[in-house]
Structures are given as C-alpha cells and as structure tokens.
Amino acid sequence: MLNRLTPVHLQWDNDRPRSLEYQDIYFSADDPRGEVETVFIDANELPARFRRARRFAIGETGFGTGLNFFLTLATWRRHARDGAFLSYLSAEAHPLAPADLQRALQAQGIPETDIASLLAQYPPAVSGLHRIYFPDDRVVLTLVYGDAAPEFARVRGTVDAWFLDGFAPSRNPALWNIAVFRQMARLSHAGTTLGTFTAAAQVRRDLTEAGFEVARVRGFGGKRERLMGRFRAAQDSLTEPVERVAVIGAGIAGLSTALALRNRGASVTVLDPQGVAARTSGNPAALLSPHLSAGDAMRNALALAGVRATRALLGSLRVDTAGGVLRAEGVEHQGITRHAARRLARLAAVDPQLAGNLYEVVRADPKRPTLRYPLGIGVDLGALCRQLAHDLQVRHRRVVAVHSDERGALLDYGDGTRDRFDATVIATGAGSPLCPGQPRPLHVGGQLTRIRCALPSIGRVARTGKGYCLPEHEGQHWLGATFRRDSAHSGIHDLDNIENLRQLRWADPALEAVERVTVSGAWYGTRAAFRDRLPAIGAILANPAAETTARRAAPQTSRVFVLLGLGSRGLLYAPLGAELIADRMFGLPEPLPEPLSERLSPLRFSARES
Ligand SMILES: Cc1cc2nc3c(=O)[nH]c(=O)nc-3n(C[C@H](O)[C@H](O)[C@H](O)COP(=O)(O)OP(=O)(O)OC[C@H]3O[C@@H](n4cnc5c(N)ncnc54)[C@H](O)[C@@H]3O)c2cc1C
Ligand SMILES: C[S@@+](CC[C@H](N)C(=O)[O-])C[C@H]1O[C@@H](n2cnc3c(N)ncnc32)[C@H](O)[C@@H]1O
Structure with missing residues (x-):
C-alpha cells in the first residue's frame, strides 16, 4: 500500500503515445475511437445495458490515457437512465504524467471540461485505490494503481463488464495471465461479460481456466480476430434488492x-x-487534516482516500472561500508538544510521496518541525x-x-x-x-472559543499544533479545542475558553495576555471515538x-x-x-x-x- 510507481517513458507519434518500456502503442494508430466502440463498448453491449441498469460497474486492465474511460462516459451520457450510477474500476501500473494525458486526450477530441475534471483530481503516483468523481454524471472512476493481479486481489465488489486492454500479450505478460484473470473472476457474477482486442491462444486458455466462456469474433481494423466472453457462474442467489x-x-x-x-x-x-x-456537526470551525504516520502505510492510505473524498464532495457542491462554508485553504502543523514534534520529525524525515504528497515539509528542525497539508482546509461544518x-x-x-x-x-x-x-x-x-x-x-466533550482580536501572524491558512486556529473571518477567529472526558463537565465553560487561549500562545503572542482578548463566542460538542x-x-x-x-x-x-x-x-x-x-x-x-x-x-x- 502506498508504494511509489515506476513512471512511464513515452515516445510521441502525431500526438499518439507509445510506451518505450513495452514497445507498444496505447491505442489503434488508424481509428482509436472506432476500435474502442467495437472492441469494448459494443462487445459488452453497453448501450443496451446502460438503458436498463440502475447501477453498472465496469472493470478495466490498463487505464493508459483514459480514452476507453472517456468514450464509455460519452456512451453513458447518451444511454443511461435518469439517476443511474456508473462505477468504473481501472488498473494502471505506470500512470501517465498529467501533461501527457492531456496531450493524448486532446488529440482524440475528448471534451476539455472532462479532461480538466480528471486532471483536477488526478491522484499521486502511489499504489492503491484512488477515486475521481464526475458528480454531474453520477460516475465514479476508481484507479487501481499498481500491478493488476495483487491490487485487484484487494478490491471488494462486483463488475458487470470487463475491458481487457493491456499492451500486446507477448510484450505485457503481467497483465494477461491467470492470476489477473482469477481476480477478474472473483469480481464477476453470472452475466458479467468481457471484450478485448486480442485472440491470443494463451489468453483464451487462461480466461477459460479462470471461468470465462470466450468466443473468437472478427477483429477490428487489420486484426484477424478478437475475443468476447462471459463469466460462467450459477445464477446469483436472489436476495431482496435494496430500494x-x-x-x-x-x-x-x-x-x-x-x-x-x-x-x-x-x-x-x-x-x-x-x-x-x-x-456535534454544528461545529463552526473544523479542520480537514490528514492523520499521517511515518510507519503505518495503511493509515496513510486511509488519510489519502479520506482527504480526496472530502475534497471531491466539496468540489461537487462548488464550495469556495467566498461562501460561508470554507474558512481556510491549507493547514500548517507545528510540532509544539514533544509527542507531536517527534511524530512530525519522523514524517519530515521520510519521502512525502510515500504518503501521496499529502504534506510538504516547511521546517525539518526536529525541535520544531512544521508540515503543511496543501489539501487541508478549515470549514464551518454546520454550514457544510x-x-x-x-x-x-x-x-x-x-x-x-x-x-x-x-x-x-x-x-x-x-x-x-x-x-x-x-x-x-x-x-x-x-x-x-x-x-x-x-x-x-467513548464520549469526549470539547469546546471552541471565538475571539475578536487581530492575529496578523495567522494569515490565510489554518494553524494547528497545540490547539488550532482558523484565519480571521468577519474580524474574528475560532480557536479550538478542549478535550473533556468527564460528562459532568459538559456545556460551555469560561475555563475552557482560557485553556484554548493559553494553548495557542505559540500561534500568536497576542494570545499571551488572556485577560486582554475579547471572547465573542464559544461552542461545545461531544466527540464519539473508539479506542x-x-x-x-x-x-x-x-x-x-x-x-x-x-x-x-x-x-x-x-x-x-x-x-x-x-x-x-x-x-x-x-x-x-x-x-x-x-x-x-x-x-x-x-x-x-x-x-x-x-x-x-x-x-x-x-x-x-x-
Ligand atoms: C470541540 C470539537 C472540535 C472538533 N474539531 C474537529 C476538526 O477540527 N475536524 C474534524 O474533522 N472534526 C472535528 N470534530 C469532530 C466532528 O465535529 C465530529 O466528528 C462530527 O461532527 C461527527 O459527526 P456525526 O454525524 O458522526 O455526529 P453528529 O453530528 O453528532 O450527528 C449525529 C446526529 O444523530 C442524531 N441522533 C442521535 N440519536 C438519534 C436517534 N436515536 N434517532 C435519530 N437521530 C439521532 C443527533 O441528533 C445528531 O444530529 C470536533 C469535535 C469537537 C467536539
Ligand atoms: C494499451 S495501454 C491501455 C490503453 C488505455 N485503455 C487507453 O484508453 O488509453 C495498456 C496499459 O496497461 C498498463 N499496464 C501494463 N502492465 C500492467 C500491470 N501489470 N498492471 C496494471 N497495468 C499495467 C500500461 O501501463 C498501459 O497504460
């Protein structure tokens, strides 16, 4: 989880990319769009199935430039029922750099707005699952970064149609073997279909062994044959559908x-x-900041997926700093306490790419390490x-x-x-x-404090360390937060306001003189947390x-x-x-x-x- 991927080396031929490692092209040199329509979209009867489905899932081996994805999205827009949902899962071991992706897709006439949506959410090049949302179409793309067989083995869910689109099997055996096909079988159900451009004997044999029925049909363009297939399985047991x-x-x-x-x-x-x-969600000042660990890759993968999902949700609502919801863009974290300093110093010493670039090292000094979370934000949670x-x-x-x-x-x-x-x-x-x-x-109470006081040192990012502070809004700042495990202490207390001011002295010396700060409000809530x-x-x-x-x-x-x-x-x-x-x-x-x-x-x- 969260291993760095090997970048791809491309050669360009009229805006069509070719992989130097695999010595092969990403899509047909003559008629890329025609090939995708025939070999993947029509072979899986997507227009007709989209017209019927309320939810549909596609799996792909080899995301590449995303051309298959975007042409499927166009088919979805033409044929899907109102309110239907599409999930597109695609494995990729060597993601293209954003500029290369843009160049390849523009040359194929993919709409600029779609390319922009993909690029705005393009994930860092680390293994694992990364989601990209197209909320207006009810489409979610899940990129499965890394080697397909072991990464698919960690995916849970089912797929209705497969696109097998590696490089030529002879050049790319890692994508056309029984281990990958067994994972596809695990993710398939009775009725799952597949389409691919190849009819290589080994692919046919291994797909059959993995449980797919395959048939050779006329190939596209210059190719003699290709395969279409269906997963062989007993009818799914009938459970009451969820409505x-x-x-x-x-x-x-x-x-x-x-x-x-x-x-x-x-x-x-x-x-x-x-x-x-x-x-608790009435919280007027909450930070989105990743919980990272130098040694726990799973926690980092969770933080990465979490930050990306929240940012996508806010993006779909078109939340910006002009509205009432977003109160800070960027979070800066200082190692104020000894424990936090040790934790942040350990993070500062490892490669931020391994945590999906969720942080940048502002200061590595182990006494006062400082990290910046570029995707971190401050939010009025109640308004959200x-x-x-x-x-x-x-x-x-x-x-x-x-x-x-x-x-x-x-x-x-x-x-x-x-x-x-x-x-x-x-x-x-x-x-x-x-x-x-x-x-x-367990229940842990806590209080936020609002102050009317100029704190120019805070700037426009939220600051956290011991306590946290949001940038000025309407002449005021929110400071947080206390932790109270004693339920008898619930509700708002002056003592908690003083504690919030005291613990944030590091952020601005003006907070030093507690008695000179005007407290203009407070908020209390109860956190619920497991051990x-x-x-x-x-x-x-x-x-x-x-x-x-x-x-x-x-x-x-x-x-x-x-x-x-x-x-x-x-x-x-x-x-x-x-x-x-x-x-x-x-x-x-x-x-x-x-x-x-x-x-x-x-x-x-x-x-x-x-
Ligand atoms: C002081 C403080 C600071 C915090 N700072 C941050 C921060 O910086 N960043 C961050 O991400 N989070 C922060 N949090 C935590 C965050 O506010 C909570 O994690 C979040 O609001 C919890 O949301 P929830 O939907 O689980 O619970 P809630 O918001 O409490 O929602 C639960 C809802 O369930 C309803 N309900 C309960 N019982 C029933 C029932 N029997 N039938 C029907 N409805 C019921 C309640 O009325 C309530 O509306 C902070 C919390 C506190 C207290
Ligand atoms: C022919 S290209 C895919 C073209 C793509 N469907 C498109 O629309 O542009 C094959 C892709 O498979 C990827 N790939 C090769 N081996 C892989 C593996 N073992 N696991 C996952 N992806 C792999 C390559 O990096 C490449 O992007």
Missing part, C-alpha cells in the same frame, strides 16, 4: 451517507429529531451540513430501537409506531445505542443473540450498517465512509482496499466496547 434506506442521524456522517446512497439510486429517508447538524441537506428529506423523528430480519430493518419510534426499510445506516454520533450489536464509542481512534464503518448484527445461524456466519450480509466513531476527524472520515457503505450495500467496487476496510469494520470489536 428504501433509512439513515438515522443528520450530522456529517448521516448526510454524506444519504447523498452517496441517493447517488446510487436508493430512496433515502433521513431521521433526526433535532434536524440538520444540531449536535446545511448545504449537503439542501435537497434531502430530513424527518424530525427519534428512533428508539433498530431491529433486523431477513427482509431488512425495522425502526421503532417508541410511540407504538414502526417503519420497515430495506436497510438502515446508524449515524447517530454520540447518541444512545439503538440495538445490542451496535459498538459503543483505536478509527471509525466503525460497515454492517453489524443488530441483535447478535437473536440472529439466524446463517446471518451469524455471514454478518457482513446484514442490512444494518453503522458509520460511527468519527472522533475529532469527522471531515476526514465521513464522506469516505459514506461511499464505502453505499458501495457495499449495492455490491459495487469499493473505495478502499479490503485489508483497510476490514480495519474499520464494526465487527472488529469483540466485546461491547469498543
């Missing part, structure tokens, strides 16, 4: 989940007695939630219990009424548990003692999900967690590799806590 989903809780977790589910065609009801962002909820239905209802059975979830409102849904997501933050199987996070400081994302058994043996053996098939325990990092984890839950619910390719999503599984807790 109606209840999301319990209208904070950042619940709202992001509701949007991700709605994007995938679910009919979503959000339930919260207090309305939108009335609890209100924007997310803009066209969602939020019902003001408290749920008192969640029950589950084979058909889905039953929500009990405690007044003698109940509602049945096909699935539910519990996103209740620090609320009381709704079923015995729900993991129970391992990771959120719980996935399915749970609502009532483990009462579940059937079959369900107990396969708890991941439960229709009760949780997105809980976001701790101090709701902005980092909620949008990504929402994508994970929504993809899992519909069996779509997921945004995180399986070892990482397993680390976040709510089933990781054996005892009640958590």
Whole structure:
C-alpha cells in the first residue's frame, strides 16, 4: 500500500503515445475511437445495458490515457437512465504524467471540461485505490494503481463488464495471465461479460481456466480476430434488492451517507429529531487534516482516500472561500508538544510521496518541525451540513430501537409506531445505542472559543499544533479545542475558553495576555471515538443473540450498517465512509482496499466496547 510507481517513458507519434518500456502503442494508430466502440463498448453491449441498469460497474486492465474511460462516459451520457450510477474500476501500473494525458486526450477530441475534471483530481503516483468523481454524471472512476493481479486481489465488489486492454500479450505478460484473470473472476457474477482486442491462444486458455466462456469474433481494423466472453457462474442467489434506506442521524456522517446512497439510486429517508447538524456537526470551525504516520502505510492510505473524498464532495457542491462554508485553504502543523514534534520529525524525515504528497515539509528542525497539508482546509461544518441537506428529506423523528430480519430493518419510534426499510445506516454520533450489536464509542466533550482580536501572524491558512486556529473571518477567529472526558463537565465553560487561549500562545503572542482578548463566542460538542481512534464503518448484527445461524456466519450480509466513531476527524472520515457503505450495500467496487476496510469494520470489536 502506498508504494511509489515506476513512471512511464513515452515516445510521441502525431500526438499518439507509445510506451518505450513495452514497445507498444496505447491505442489503434488508424481509428482509436472506432476500435474502442467495437472492441469494448459494443462487445459488452453497453448501450443496451446502460438503458436498463440502475447501477453498472465496469472493470478495466490498463487505464493508459483514459480514452476507453472517456468514450464509455460519452456512451453513458447518451444511454443511461435518469439517476443511474456508473462505477468504473481501472488498473494502471505506470500512470501517465498529467501533461501527457492531456496531450493524448486532446488529440482524440475528448471534451476539455472532462479532461480538466480528471486532471483536477488526478491522484499521486502511489499504489492503491484512488477515486475521481464526475458528480454531474453520477460516475465514479476508481484507479487501481499498481500491478493488476495483487491490487485487484484487494478490491471488494462486483463488475458487470470487463475491458481487457493491456499492451500486446507477448510484450505485457503481467497483465494477461491467470492470476489477473482469477481476480477478474472473483469480481464477476453470472452475466458479467468481457471484450478485448486480442485472440491470443494463451489468453483464451487462461480466461477459460479462470471461468470465462470466450468466443473468437472478427477483429477490428487489420486484426484477424478478437475475443468476447462471459463469466460462467450459477445464477446469483436472489436476495431482496435494496430500494428504501433509512439513515438515522443528520450530522456529517448521516448526510454524506444519504447523498452517496441517493447517488446510487436508493430512496433515502433521513431521521433526526433535532434536524440538520444540531449536535456535534454544528461545529463552526473544523479542520480537514490528514492523520499521517511515518510507519503505518495503511493509515496513510486511509488519510489519502479520506482527504480526496472530502475534497471531491466539496468540489461537487462548488464550495469556495467566498461562501460561508470554507474558512481556510491549507493547514500548517507545528510540532509544539514533544509527542507531536517527534511524530512530525519522523514524517519530515521520510519521502512525502510515500504518503501521496499529502504534506510538504516547511521546517525539518526536529525541535520544531512544521508540515503543511496543501489539501487541508478549515470549514464551518454546520454550514457544510446545511448545504449537503439542501435537497434531502430530513424527518424530525427519534428512533428508539433498530431491529433486523431477513427482509431488512425495522425502526421503532417508541410511540407504538414502526417503519420497515430495506436497510438502515446508524449515524447517530454520540447518541444512545439503538440495538445490542451496535459498538459503543467513548464520549469526549470539547469546546471552541471565538475571539475578536487581530492575529496578523495567522494569515490565510489554518494553524494547528497545540490547539488550532482558523484565519480571521468577519474580524474574528475560532480557536479550538478542549478535550473533556468527564460528562459532568459538559456545556460551555469560561475555563475552557482560557485553556484554548493559553494553548495557542505559540500561534500568536497576542494570545499571551488572556485577560486582554475579547471572547465573542464559544461552542461545545461531544466527540464519539473508539479506542483505536478509527471509525466503525460497515454492517453489524443488530441483535447478535437473536440472529439466524446463517446471518451469524455471514454478518457482513446484514442490512444494518453503522458509520460511527468519527472522533475529532469527522471531515476526514465521513464522506469516505459514506461511499464505502453505499458501495457495499449495492455490491459495487469499493473505495478502499479490503485489508483497510476490514480495519474499520464494526465487527472488529469483540466485546461491547469498543
Ligand atoms: C470541540 C470539537 C472540535 C472538533 N474539531 C474537529 C476538526 O477540527 N475536524 C474534524 O474533522 N472534526 C472535528 N470534530 C469532530 C466532528 O465535529 C465530529 O466528528 C462530527 O461532527 C461527527 O459527526 P456525526 O454525524 O458522526 O455526529 P453528529 O453530528 O453528532 O450527528 C449525529 C446526529 O444523530 C442524531 N441522533 C442521535 N440519536 C438519534 C436517534 N436515536 N434517532 C435519530 N437521530 C439521532 C443527533 O441528533 C445528531 O444530529 C470536533 C469535535 C469537537 C467536539
Ligand atoms: C494499451 S495501454 C491501455 C490503453 C488505455 N485503455 C487507453 O484508453 O488509453 C495498456 C496499459 O496497461 C498498463 N499496464 C501494463 N502492465 C500492467 C500491470 N501489470 N498492471 C496494471 N497495468 C499495467 C500500461 O501501463 C498501459 O497504460
């Protein structure tokens, strides 16, 4: 996870790239668009299948320039049903540099706006899964960076159609072997099809051995033959499809989940007695900053995916500093405490590329190391939630219990009424548990302080170290935050304002004289966190003692999900967690590799806590 990829070396022939390593071209020299249409799009009968599907997933071996992707996107725009969702998963071991990609795609007439969307979200060249969103089309592209066979082995979800598009098999055996095809088979279902430009005997043999039925058909252009195929499998067992989903809780977790589910065609009801962002997500000053570690590549992969998912969500809302949501662009982190200094110094000593360039080293001095997170931001989380909820239905209802059975979830409102849904997501933050199987996070209160005071040294980026401080907005700054584990201390306290001012003395000497700073406001909230400081994302058994043996053996098939325990990092984890839950619910390719999503599984807790 997060290994650096070997860059590609290209030679150009009339704006058509050729790989020097593989001594082969990326697409047909004569009619690239015609070849893609015939060999991949028509071979998989995509126009007709797009007209029928509510959700569709494509898998590709060899993203290359992205030409296949963009021509598929154009087909999707022409044929997809209203509200349908496309997930496109594509493996790539040697990504093109952005300028090369742009050159190749422009020459093929791909719309500038589409190229710009791809480039604006283009991932760093490190292995793992990286998402790029085309929200107006309800399309998500998941780039699987690294060698296809081992990387696909970590992907979870199913694919409806495959494009096999490596370089010629004789030159690129790593992409045309049984190990890759077995992974494709693992990700396929009855009805999954494939198309490819080659009919090489070894490819035919290995695809057949992996479980695909393949047929030779007339090749495109000068080629004699190519292959079309279908996965051989028994009909999928019929489970009730998910249509109606209840999301319990209208904070950042619940709202992001509701949007991700709605994007995938679910009919979503959000339930919260207090309305939108009335609890912890009412936070007026939250930072999006990655939680990085010099030694934990999985945590860094999670941080990278999290930051990218949140930035994409904000991008889809077209949030900018002019509106009320975004309060800082860029976060600077100083190693103020001894513990943080040690942690940041270790990070400063390793190559930032290994964490996907999530940070830059401003100062490496081990006594006071300083990192900058260029994708970090400061946000009025409450305002963001209100924007997310803009066209969602939020019902003001408290749920008192969640029950589950084979058909889905039953929500009990405690007044003698109940509602049945096909699935539910519990996103209740620090609320009381709704079923015995729900993991129970610890509660940690905390306060933010608003001051009316000029702090010119803060500038336009958010600063963090011991406490954090946002740039000036309407003549004021938000400072945060205290941590209170004692529930008797809940609510706003002068003491916490003083603590916030004191702990931020390093950021500006004006905060030194606490008595001369005008406190103009404060905000209190309760964080919910698990001991391992990771959120719980996935399915749970609502009532483990009462579940059937079959369900107990396969708890991941439960229709009760949780997105809980976001701790101090709701902005980092909620949008990504929402994508994970929504993809899992519909069996779509997921945004995180399986070892990482397993680390976040709510089933990781054996005892009640958590
Ligand atoms: C002082 C402080 C500073 C913080 N700073 C940051 C920061 O810098 N960056 C960052 O990313 N995060 C920060 N956080 C954390 C962040 O605010 C939270 O992680 C996030 O808001 C949690 O969102 P949530 O949706 O899980 O919970 P909530 O926002 O609490 O939402 C849960 C919702 O569920 C509803 N609910 C509860 N029970 C029921 C029920 N039975 N039926 C129906 N609805 C129910 C509640 O009414 C509530 O609206 C901070 C938190 C605090 C307290
Ligand atoms: C023919 S090109 C793909 C063309 C592409 N579909 C397009 O639309 O431009 C083959 C691609 O496979 C990639 N590749 C080669 N070996 C690989 C491997 N083992 N795993 C993943 N990708 C690989 C190459 O880097 C190259 O980008």
